[in-house]
Amino acid sequence: MKTADRRSGYWNREKETLAPAARERYQSRWLVRLLEHARANAPGVRRRLERAGVAPKDIRGVEDLAKIPVIRKHEMPDLQKADPPFGGFCTVPLAKIRKIFVSPGPILEPMGPELGAWHAEAGLYAGGFRPGDVVIDTFLYHLVPAAHELDEALNLIGCAVVPTGVGNTDTQVMVAKAVGATGYVGTPSFLMTILKRAGEMGVGRLPLQVAQVGAEPLPESLRRQFEEEYGVMTRQGFGTADLGLIAYECAEKSGFHLSEDAVTQVCDPQTGAPLPDGQIGEIVATVDNHTYPMIRFSTGDLTIIDDAPCPCGRTSARMLGWRGRADEVTKVRGMFIHPRQADEVVARAKGVERFQVVVGREGHQDTLTFRVQLADGADAAGVTQTLEAAIRDVMKLRGGVDVVPAGTIPDNAKKISDERKWD
Numbered sequence: 444m445k446t447a448d449r450r451s452g453y454w455n456r457e458k459e460t461l462a463p464a465a466r467e468r469y470q471s472r473w474l475v476r477l478l479e480h481a482r483a484n485a486p487g488v489r490r491r492l493e494r495a496g497v498a499p500k501d502i503r504g505v506e507d508l509a510k511i512p513v514i515r516k517h518e519m520p521d522l523q524k525a526d527p528p529f530g531g532f533c534t535v536p537l538a539k540i541r542k543i544f545v546s547p548g549p550i551l552e553p554m555g556p557e558l559g560a561w562h563a564e565a566g567l568y569a570g571g572f573r574p575g576d577v578v579i580d581t582f583l584y585h586l587v588p589a590a591h592e593l594d595e596a597l598n599l600i601g602c603a604v605v606p607t608g609v610g611n612t613d614t615q616v617m618v619a620k621a622v623g624a625t626g627y628v629g630t631p632s633f634l635m636t637i638l639k640r641a642g643e644m645g646v647g648r649l650p651l652q653v654a655q656v657g658a659e660p661l662p663e664s665l666r667r668q669f670e671e672e673y674g675v676m677t678r679q680g681f682g683t684a685d686l687g688l689i690a691y692e693c694a695e696k697s698g699f700h701l702s703e704d705a706v707t708q709v710c711d712p713q714t715g716a717p718l719p720d721g722q723i724g725e726i727v728a729t730v731d732n733h734t735y736p737m738i739r740f741s742t743g744d745l746t747i748i749d750d751a752p753c754p755c756g757r758t759s760a761r762m763l764g765w766r767g768r769a770d771e772v773t774k775v776r777g778m779f780i781h782p783r784q785a786d787e788v789v790a791r792a793k794g795v796e797r798f799q800v801v802v803g804r805e806g807h808q809d810t811l812t813f814r815v816q817l818a819d820g821a822d823a824a825g826v827t828q829t830l831e832a833a834i835r836d837v838m839k840l841r842g843g844v845d846v847v848p849a850g851t852i853p854d855n856a857k858k859i860s861d862e863r864k865w866d
């Protein structure tokens with residue numbers, strides 16, 4: 444198959460190209476149905492709604508969703524222990540469950556009778572998978588859901604799946620060659636292991652053309668190697684065991700499109716209130732899964748959402764990748780900042796040897812200062828100017844730069860030091 448064929452088209456053109464108002468209507472329709480169904484059949488959901496004082500008439504669409512409190516992943520093991528096996532979140536009797544997964548925690552996740560409840564098809568298609576692909580699924584097949592979830596979605600697209608699972612590199616190489624595997628799902632590091640091993644084993648180039656990778660970061664340098672050296676179009680999906688695939692990269696590889704079958708909000712990690720696009724916050728998702736409706740569920744991961752149009756034609760907003768954990772953020776003048784953003788700021792200047800971000804207080808105003816130690820010969824004025832612009836761009840805040848002598852910032856300094864006194 445030619446690469447061009449993998450870059451164009453949609454799994455569901457109508458849904459993926461909805462205008463913003465139509466998308467909100469589509470999501471509001473399924474959301475109201477999902478909540479009615481969950482309230483009637485999932486006692487765990489009903490208890491949460493009642494405790495929050497949310498009546499059925501209070502939720503008429505996406506804009507009302509924030510009335511429901513956020514449920515955090517770390518609460519799940521206790522909730523499930525209190526009301527086994529699923530914490531009251533499963534809407535169907537055990538006799539209708541196809542599989543029960545066991546994720547670390549432990550957290551149990553039921554797979555219900557409906558196909559495609561993880562909504563991974565659109566993301567795989569956007570990432571280049573097409574009917575007729577033969578795919579090696581190298582995610583773990585026991586206990587956890589990712590391998591099964593993608594396996595089912597690939598079948599729904601019309602791909603054949605070889606459930607190779609994790610490890611057994613030599614077998615993976617031989618199988619990929621023998622069946623003419625054109626697709627791969629799994630971690631990026633294992634994809635590289637297989638590609639390299641094929642070379643060592645002397646079996647020649649593997650027929651792989653397309654990969655969806657996840658569960659660990661994909662450095663751009665590694666992606667370039669997959670694409671340029673090995674000819675494997677490589678895209679990422681963002682999913683979790685609880686939620687399924689809620690975001691995915693398209694051919695443009697500039698952020699993860701948000702699935703229409705989940706309402707993904709970026710929220711204030713302290714209050715759970717949705718934040719405007721462009722601000723860092725925690726991912727809170729509600730997924731249209733009638734067996735296991737996770738409503739305003741947070742995994743504790745941070746991201747930023749960008750609603751600028753994408754050249755691929757999909758009209759959904761994009762998540763700009765993983766930005767760290769919600770428990771590491773500091774709030775400055777109403778905006779959350781994270782150590783990874785600090786790294787991003789400093790990476791834009793040349794000659795910074797060591798740095799620390801200091802959050803202080805002047806009168807009733809928070810202050811934000813990048814304390815930096817420079818390498819010999821670095822241009823202090825130039826670095827200061829570059830950093831100030833980068834702070835505005837990355838953190839959406841005004842901040843200062845304080846160039847300090849070598850040895851001022853200790854080895855074990857916290858990346859963000861909150862030195863505000865509240866008295």
Ligand SMILES: [Zn+2]
Nearest residue numbers: 693695753755
């Ligand atoms: Zn796109």
